[in-house]
Amino acid sequence: METRDNQGQLWEVFIQSKPGQAFKHAGSVHAYDKNMAIENARDTYTRRGEGTGLWLIPSSEIVAVTENEAEYFFEPADVKIYRHPTFYNVPEGVTNM
Amino acid sequence: MLTQTINEEKLLAEFEAKINAEIKIEPKDWMPDEYRKHLIRQMSQHAHSEVIGMQPEGNWITRAPSLRSKKILLAKIQDEGGHGLYLYSAAETLGVSRDQFIQWLHEGKAKYSSVFNYPTLNWADIGAIGWLVDGAAITNQVSLQRTSYGPYSRAMVRICKEESFHQRQGYEIMWRMMEGTVDQQKMAQDAIDRWWWPALMMFGPHDTDSPRTSLAMKWRIKRESNDQLREKFINKTISQAEIIGLKVPDPNLIRNEDGTFKHGDINWDEFWQVVGGNGPCNQQRLEHHFNVHKEGAWVRESAIAYNIKHTNNQ
Numbered sequence: 077m078e079t080r081d082n083q084g085q086l087w088e089v090f091i092q093s094k095p096g097q098a099f100k101h102a103g104s105v106h107a108y109d110k111n112m113a114i115e116n117a118r119d120t121y122t123r124r125g126e127g128t129g130l131w132l133i134p135s136s137e138i139v140a141v142t143e144n145e146a147e148y149f150f151e152p153a154d155v156k157i158y159r160h161p162t163f164y165n166v167p168e169g170v171t172n173m
Numbered sequence: 174m175l176t177q178t179i180n181e182e183k184l185l186a187e188f189e190a191k192i193n194a195e196i197k198i199e200p201k202d203w204m205p206d207e208y209r210k211h212l213i214r215q216m217s218q219h220a221h222s223e224v225i226g227m228q229p230e231g232n233w234i235t236r237a238p239s240l241r242s243k244k245i246l247l248a249k250i251q252d253e254g255g256h257g258l259y260l261y262s263a264a265e266t267l268g269v270s271r272d273q274f275i276q277w278l279h280e281g282k283a284k285y286s287s288v289f290n291y292p293t294l295n296w297a298d299i300g301a302i303g304w305l306v307d308g309a310a311i312t313n314q315v316s317l318q319r320t321s322y323g324p325y326s327r328a329m330v331r332i333c334k335e336e337s338f339h340q341r342q343g344y345e346i347m348w349r350m351m352e353g354t355v356d357q358q359k360m361a362q363d364a365i366d367r368w369w370w371p372a373l374m375m376f377g378p379h380d381t382d383s384p385r386t387s388l389a390m391k392w393r394i395k396r397e398s399n400d401q402l403r404e405k406f407i408n409k410t411i412s413q414a415e416i417i418g419l420k421v422p423d424p425n426l427i428r429n430e431d432g433t434f435k436h437g438d439i440n441w442d443e444f445w446q447v448v449g450g451n452g453p454c455n456q457q458r459l460e461h462h463f464n465v466h467k468e469g470a471w472v473r474e475s476a477i478a479y480n481i482k483h484t485n486n487q
Contacts, residue, residue: 083271084477086262103262103328105258108476108479109479119251123251142201143201
């Protein structure tokens with residue numbers, strides 16, 4: 077339903093709240109180019125020191141797996157329980173492992 | 174045709190099971206048409222309210238009584254614009270474009286909260302709006318943080334974090350006036366006299382007269398009914414008024430034994446008049462939005478042209 081005057085394309089906003097932390101999805105903005113996307117995201121999502129870093133990604137560029145597909149998509153990992161430490165037994169008295 | 178019906182029934186059952194298990198519905202999930210329609214209407218109304226709500230307050234930016242109050246008012250109004258943007262983005266996930274939402278507003282097909290069709294006559298009104306109108310909005314929005322639609326819920330969480338400053342700054346304006354001269358006290362009382370009832374009307378008609386409430390409650394778009402939310406707001410606001418010496422303009426207000434209140438009759442004729450377009454400022458608010466959007470078209474066109482030029486040069 078895209079129309080001509082739609083205030084630019086849609087961008088997804090990711091904020092890093094502190095140095096060293098992962099970037100977390102915050103929402104989206106409309107913008108016509110990269111610079112405007114960054115500025116709009118700053119003005120819309122970080123008016124109270126919410127972030128030390130911002131990522132902007134055109135929404136159309138995101139590749140996603142949704143909950144509907146999750147079951148079969150993640151199934152291969154679910155059956156490999158030997159990837160978890162609790163799968164293994166250790167002799168009585170062993171610590172720090 | 175039969176398989177399609179069976180399939181729909183199965184999808185609906187799965188959808189309702191998720192809702193009952195408090196699992197959020199996300200944009201790509203299957204949802205009933207009625208659910209989508211209700212959200213489109215409610216979320217766009219909510220977004221438009223944030224944006225139109227900037228007008229009555231913007232009226233006082235140049236006349237704020239101090240630099241401090243001007244800075245605060247500017248920050249608050251900027252927040253409202255931001256809240257509109259969060260909500261438009263969340264609403265767009267339902268498959269309607271930003272442009273379409275604006276067009277529906279301009280055509281009168283989408284509404285915004287009627288409370289913004291009242292004028293701001295003096296500085297005390299800025300206090301009353303922050304305290305009462307934002308206070309009512311917060312009561313509603315706190316409840317909506319638990320709405321079943323994921324993007325709406327997340328927008329509400331973000332908005333609620335920012336709104337409490339709005340209510341406090343409004344209350345502070347009223348408090349300072351009540352500590353001031355007799356004339357200032359009269360202004361503050363006059364403001365609550367004019368804004369109290371429109372604030373109560375913000376919660377919408379009584380539950381018995383609200384046809385869409387039951388479906389919205391069943392699918393957990395709304396978590397509390399209009400009357401429940403209105404009562405919550407009244408119960409917390411009256412003592413705030415009393416502490417600074419303001420009187421709620423309701424001669425029939427009854428204080429229950431448990432400390433809660435029962436309000437007098439709301440003038441629903443006035444409510445429906447304003448909803449129907451006959452409030453003091455309906456025409457002015459919509460015209461202003463329409464004109465600013467039209468006059469700003471060249472900015473959007475320039476931005477498109479700049480982007481094309483820039484992309485071609487790369």
